[in-house]
Amino acid sequence: MxxxxxxxxxxxxxxxxxxxxxxxxxxxxxxxxxxxxxxxxxxxxxxxxxxxxxxxxxxxxxxxxxxxxxxxxxxxxFPEAPIYPATVKQRLAALLLEVYADEWLKIPAMHYRWNRNYDFAIAEFGKMSAPGADAETQHAAGLKISKPFAGALPFLGVTPKTEAAIEQSYEGLLGELDKHFAVYEFLFGTRPSIGDFGLIGPLYAHQYRDPASGALMKSIAPNVARWVEGMMKPPHPKGGEFLPRDEVPETLIPVLARMMREMVPVLVSTAHHLQKWVDENPEDRRAGAEVPRAIGMHVFSLGDAKENRAIFPFDLWMLQRPLDYIANLEADDRLRAADLLRQAGGETLMEFPSFPRLTRRNFKIALA
Ligand SMILES: N[C@@H](CCC(=O)N[C@@H](CS)C(=O)NCC(=O)O)C(=O)O
Missing domain, CATH: 3.40.30.10 (Glutaredoxin)
Incomplete structure (x- = not known):
């Protein structure tokens, strides 16, 4: 210990x-x-x-x-310097951006890593698996342990049919975030929020650190690269402030709108499929039952591309966080939440289809 x-x-x-x-x-x-x-x-x-x-x-x-x-x-x-904003719009936007970053930005992160940075990724996986071994041993180890990761691309919907749309979407996101971080240090001011911590997952480990992706970020979104550096070496540890008056900067609306456009339809479909999955076998699929990582495949669209991807109930466990937050708001605050969602084209989240409640049990997703 x-x-x-x-x-x-x-x-x-x-x-x-x-x-x-x-x-x-x-x-x-x-x-x-x-x-x-x-x-x-x-x-x-x-x-x-x-x-x-x-x-x-x-x-x-x-x-x-x-x-x-x-x-x-x-x-x-460690309650000092909370990373959850206390005010409605900022808090909701932060929770939503965590869901989007954790679950949706996996698509570009995995695409760029395994289709644009393959040799580097194999070498890195080799170093993790066999630290200190010679290059050949590491290469063999890298190839072996990377198989499930590289092999996951089609389950995420990353195929030759979607690659161009994924790159267009990701470059669009970088452009939006670059405008934001040209003005603001973090999403909501000088203190990082749970939304920033969500975004740093894909944007540091994959999109900054993998060399081809890092070069892309530095060339088309230098302010995002600077934000990544500030997240990994915090300029004001346990400090900074969220913007006053619950301001969600205008520059974040296009990012939220992108989430609503690209990800929310997949979440709605996931909710319907999870409900159907439970209804098909209600005897076995009762409170406490483990839910598999994927429950079949569904179609999704990104830009002009259409493809199949796995249906991941985990995404709904994450979505419960902002949905619960909205559901527990008092009337006036609900109006503020609705106002933010309307600005981003996310009205669906105010009336999200019901789905079986999820929990975590033994580090896995289970029916609540
Ligand atoms: N939602 C989890 C996901 C953890 C996760 O997917 N970790 C990756 C590495 S970044 C992993 O170990 N994956 C193994 C697997 O998914 O089987 C979290 O937020 O911690």
Whole structure:
């Protein structure tokens, strides 16, 4: 046991970057260990039950997994400089951007890593799996452990049919964020929010650090690259402020609108499919039952492209966070939330179709 917290993670890992940036902003003492095969065998599998990072072990020897749960638990332990804005529009926008960054920006992140940075990614995976080994051993190890990741592309909807639309969408997003970060240090002022920590996952580990992606970001969105650097080396740890008067800068509306346009239709379809999945077998699919990571395939569109992708119930567990926030607002605050959503074309979220409530059990998604 260490004095502080232990993080099992890796530089190339999306959600490790989210948690690491948070720990640094909060000045929480931690030691980071690589997810080597030995770490999976002796720590991660026995504690979590499946091979995943990031994993945080507390000084009391408790295990935390899932970046969102890690951050939420640490927020209760380190309440100074909360990363959840207290006001309605900022809070809702931050929660939404976390969902979008965590679950939707996986699409461009995985596309660029495995279709545009393949050799670098193999070398990095080799270093994680066999640190200190010679280049040939690392290459073989990299090829082996990267298979499930590179192989996940079609399940995310990344295929030759969608590649051009993914790049167009991602470059559009970079342009929007660049305008925002030309003016503001973080999403809502000088303090990073849960939305910033969500975005840093894809935008650091994949899109800044992978060389071809990093070159693209630095050339077309230098202000985003600067924001990434500030997230990874916080200029005001445990400090900064959210903008006064619940301001959500105008420059964030196009980003929210992109989420509403691209991701929300997939979330609606996911909600219908999850309901159908439970209705098909209500005897077995009762409270407490584990929900598989994917429950079939559905069609989605991005720009002019149409493709199939897996249906991920996990996305709805994440979406419950902003939906619960909206549902628990008092009347006036609900109007403020609705106003923000209307500006972004996200009215659907005020009347989102009902779906079976989800929870986490044994570090997996289950019916609540
Ligand atoms: N939603 C989780 C996802 C964790 C995750 O997907 N981690 C990746 C590395 S960045 C991983 O280990 N994936 C293994 C797998 O999905 O089987 C989180 O926020 O922590």
């Amino acid at each position: 260490t004095q502080g917290y232990t993080l099992y993670g890796a530089e190339p890992s999306y959600y490790s970057g989210k948690v690491r940036a948070y720990l640094r902003y909060k000045r929480i003492p931690f030691a980071e260990f690589l997810n080597t095969p030995d770490a999976y065998r002796s720590v991660i599998l026995p504690r979590v039950g499946w091979p995943v990072i990031p994993v945080v072990i507390t000084p009391e020897d408790e295990t935390l997994q899932d970046s969102t749960e890690i951050i939420d638990e640490l927020e209760t332990r």
